[in-house]
Amino acid sequence: MSNPDKSGSANRSDKTADFETLCRKAGLKVTPQRLAVHKALIESKDHPSADMLYRRIKNVIPNISFDTVNRTLLTLAEIGAALVVEGTGDVKRFDGTLRKHQHFRCVKCKRIFDIDHTDFDDIPVPREIGTKFTVTRTTVYFEGFCDACMMVPHK
Amino acid sequence: MSNPDKSGSANRSDKTADFETLCRKAGLKVTPQRLAVHKALIESKDHPSADMLYRRIKNVIPNISFDTVNRTLLTLAEIGAALVVEGTGDVKRFDGTLRKHQHFRCVKCKRIFDIDHTDFDDIPVPREIGTKFTVTRTTVYFEGFCDACMMVPHK
DNA sequence: CTCTGTGCAAACACTTTGCAGCTAA
DNA sequence: TTAGCTGCAAAGTGTTTGCACAGAG
Numbered sequence: 564m565s566n567p568d569k570s571g572s573a574n575r576s577d578k579t580a581d582f583e584t585l586c587r588k589a590g591l592k593v594t595p596q597r598l599a600v601h602k603a604l605i606e607s608k609d610h611p612s613a614d615m616l617y618r619r620i621k622n623v624i625p626n627i628s629f630d631t632v633n634r635t636l637l638t639l640a641e642i643g644a645a646l647v648v649e650g651t652g653d654v655k656r657f658d659g660t661l662r663k664h665q666h667f668r669c670v671k672c673k674r675i676f677d678i679d680h681t682d683f684d685d686i687p688v689p690r691e692i693g694t695k696f697t698v699t700r701t702t703v704y705f706e707g708f709c710d711a712c713m714m715v716p717h718k
Numbered sequence: 719m720s721n722p723d724k725s726g727s728a729n730r731s732d733k734t735a736d737f738e739t740l741c742r743k744a745g746l747k748v749t750p751q752r753l754a755v756h757k758a759l760i761e762s763k764d765h766p767s768a769d770m771l772y773r774r775i776k777n778v779i780p781n782i783s784f785d786t787v788n789r790t791l792l793t794l795a796e797i798g799a800a801l802v803v804e805g806t807g808d809v810k811r812f813d814g815t816l817r818k819h820q821h822f823r824c825v826k827c828k829r830i831f832d833i834d835h836t837d838f839d840d841i842p843v844p845r846e847i848g849t850k851f852t853v854t855r856t857t858v859y860f861e862g863f864c865d866a867c868m869m870v871p872h873k
Numbered sequence: 874c875t876c877t878g879t880g881c882a883a884a885c886a887c888t889t890t891g892c893a894g895c896t897a898a
Numbered sequence: 899t900t901a902g903c904t905g906c907a908a909a910g911t912g913t914t915t916g917c918a919c920a921g922a923g
Contacts, residue, residue, distance in 0.1 A: 592877060592922050605814035610821075610830040612809045614912075628880045633913075635878095636812050646813040648821060648830055649857055650805020652913090654767045654887060657791050658801040659760035666765075666803060667851055675765040675803055676851075680844045686858060689835045696822055696831075697868050700861040702804055703841060707853040747897050747902060769887080783905045788888075790903095807888090809912060878921080885914070895904075 578605055582644055589642045599624050600635040601644060610648050649704055665702055669709035678705065733760055737799055744797045754779050755790040756799060765803050804859055820857055824864035833860065 582601050583593050591597070603620050604611070611619075613633040620627055639645035650668065656675055665678040683703040692698060737756050738748050746752070758775050759766070766774075768788040775782055794800035805823065811830055820833040838858040847853060 590877095594878065594922070596879070601814075604812060607814065608832070610811045610813050612811055612912085614809075616812070626880080630881080630914090631879055636810075640812070643816075644814075646816065648805065648811040648813055648823075649855070649859060650803065651808045652810035653806040654769070655791075655807035656765045656767055656803040657759060657771070657795070658765050658803055659756075659762065659799075661798075661801065667847060667853070669851070670854070677763070678844075678847055680847070682844070683841075686838075688860070689833075689837070692822060692833055692835070692860060696824070696860070696862050696864055698822070698860050698862040699825070700804065702859050704804060704857050704859045705843070705847060705851070705853050706855040707851050709851055713852050745902095749897070749903065751904070767887090781905085785889090785906080786904055875923090876921105877923095879919085881917090881919105883915085885912100887910105887912080889910070890908085892906090893904105895902105896900100897902085898900095 585642055585644055591638065591642065596624065596627055596631050597635055597638075599627070600632055601639060604636070604639070604645055649706060665704065667705040667707070667709075669712055670706055671708055671712040674709060676709070678703075740797055740799055746793065746797065751779065751782055751786050752790055752793075754782070755787055756794065759791070759794070759800055804861060820859065822860040822862070822864075824867055825861055826863055826867040829864060831864070833858075 579598065579602065582598070586593050586597065599620050600616065603616050603623070607616065607619070609615075613636055614629070616636070617627070617629045617632040620632060636645060640647050653673060660677065663684045665680060665683050667676045667678050668674070669676075680703075686701050686703065688698045688701055734753065734757065737753070741748050741752065754775050755771065758771050758778070762771065762774070764770075768791055769784070771791070772782075772784045772787040775787060791800060795802050808828060815832065818839045820835060820838050822831045822833050823829070824831075835858075841856050841858065843853045843856055
């Protein structure tokens with residue numbers, strides 16, 4: 564925990580440098596706000612919401628607006644510098660099928676499709692998870708583009 | 719479509735009867751609204767939101783309120799007559815860790831924990847999914863109660 | 874200098890809560 | 899009868915959009 568970086572790959576400045584490169588490659592300007600959002604995100608281990616990050620970043624750039632944080636996060640996700648935790652951000656969706664199955668979600672049209680792949684019906688809960696958490700649900704979850712959305716150009 | 723039921727297990731009235739039994743067992747009253755919501759849900763294959771179902775049920779019970787539909791769905795999920803699609807209903811949560819990993823989400827406190835179980839890092843996309851969808855993300859996803867939330871009584 | 878990004882504010886969409894009258898049991 | 903359910907209304911929370919000014923390239 565006190566050990567700064569075990570990933571073996573890059574320290575924080577390296578990550579920032581990589582991020583700057585990524586921005587330029589994507590045609591995005593490197594602004595203090597973007598750097599701050601990126602830095603705060605990679606330092607956060609709690610999968611923060613836009614609001615949680617906003618409050619943290621305010622300590623660094625007091626007059627940053629929530630909208631900038633929110634929009635920047637969305638931008639980071641688009642250029643691949645951040646991930647949106649699977650499923651989050653959608654309205655609640657219900658399923659009346661109680662039989663064990665999996666879901667595929669189209670990130671474009673938001674449709675959710677049932678997947679019945681019995682190999683995935685009994686994924687065992689690894690010991691290290693089962694002892695720390697009480698797992699009530701284990702699913703294999705797919706995201707991507709459905710056939711209809713693949714036909715129209717993205718964006 | 720005109721074919722009533724191919725599931726082989728139970729026809730619609732059976733499912734409704736089962737649902738009534740489940741309600742009584744849970745100490746819930748069997749109301750026309752609950753029956754209508756349940757019926758509409760199990761007939762829907764598109765993982766509807768409360769609003770989507772509300773509009774459908776309005777055709778059957780024109781003066782039903784959105785709130786009843788919404789609350790009923792939440793109730794169904796509680797008694798195990800419906801499922802909330804994994805992750806949905808939460809605010810967007812971001813992740814700055816790009817390395818392949820999995821998530822455990824506590825349904826009570828909404829905290830999300832990283833899981834690093836390398837066995838799950840390379841779940842192959844089944845042929846029948848890959849040909850129909852363009853999968854950009856495959857994850858094993860866990861839900862349940864974290865240790866802290868297990869200590870306090872649920873509800 | 875130019876064009877993108879930022880900050881502010883308003884509009885929206887979804888969810889939750891409280892309460893009075895209604896109804897299943 | 900009576901506890902629980904429904905419908906209505908309001909408030910709360912998170913997200914999106916439009917626009918004028920500021921700042922990166």
